[in-house]
Amino acid sequence: MGVLINREGAPEGDGSEDGRDDEEETNTLTVNLANDDVGGVEITVQRTGGPDVESETTSKASAGGQASFELEPGHYYADAEGYVGTLTAINVTEGDVEITLQNESGATVRVKVTDAETGEPIEGATIEGVCNLHYSGGDSYITGETGENGVAMAQAGVTPTACDTRVSAEGYEDANVRVHVPDDELTVELVPEDAAGGDSGDETDDDATDGSSDTKDKKTEKDSNCP
Structure with missing residues (x-):
């Protein structure tokens, strides 16, 4: 499917008053596919924006591991079957602009989650995050959940990559x-929510402050009674 290059109804001619051509400016978005040795993979580019921007979708089959699109200036998403599409709009x-989409095959990482105080494994802890948040590599998630032994084989959508990850568990x-x-095989220690300490210290400080105030008041009263 072709890409709209000229504004609808735009006249063709020698140019505007300042001598520039009236043809709409376009930029080239080249989408590469990692490990695409066969070709013929359908790549889809979709324009995104506010309510005043018409959403346009354009598709092309890859050749030589890539496809190029002539696009009006704007923000676009790119996707292809069997590949991790961009989660953030491409400017x-x-x-x-040139980007590369990675295969969905990905890899797993062994993550063990334990109690920071007891060292006991935590069952049901969740691992989730975003990996490789760059247009050049596509975007993907890492996800996993620990079993009874506190271990999760977290699955990342692309590899190699780095993932900003949150590990959480109830309590x-x-x-x-x-x-x-x-590369990573790591252990994450979670701190119990009630491990911040008690209120005894605060209560002691309050008592000490109240006592000091009472003493000061009594001294002031004594001084006022002196001739």
Whole structure:
């Protein structure tokens, strides 16, 4: 399907009053597919924007591991079957852009989650995050959940990659870690939510303050009675 290049109804001619051509400016978005040795993979580019921007979708079959699109300036998403599409819009407003979509095959990372105080494994902890948040590599998620032994084989959509990951479990403070795929095999310790300490210290401080205030008041009263 072709890409709209000229505004609808735009006249063709020698140009505007300042000598520039009236043809709508376009930029080239080149989408590469990692490990595309066969070709013929359908790549789809969709324009996104506010209510005043008409959504346009254009598709092309890859050739030589890539496809190029002549696009009006704007923001676009790119996707292809069997590949991880961009989760963030691609800015095609300031010139030509080239990106690479990665295969969905990905890799797994062994993550063990334990109680920071007892060292006991935590069952049911969730691992989730966003990996490789760059247009050049496509975007993907890392997800997983620990079993009875506190271990999760977290699945990342692309590899190699780095994932900003949150590990959470009921009754514990969340932990934020950076996971490198496929290199990391890591243990994450979660701190119990009630491990911040009691209120006894605050109560002691309040008592001490009240006592000091009472003493000061009594001294002031005594001084006022002196001739």
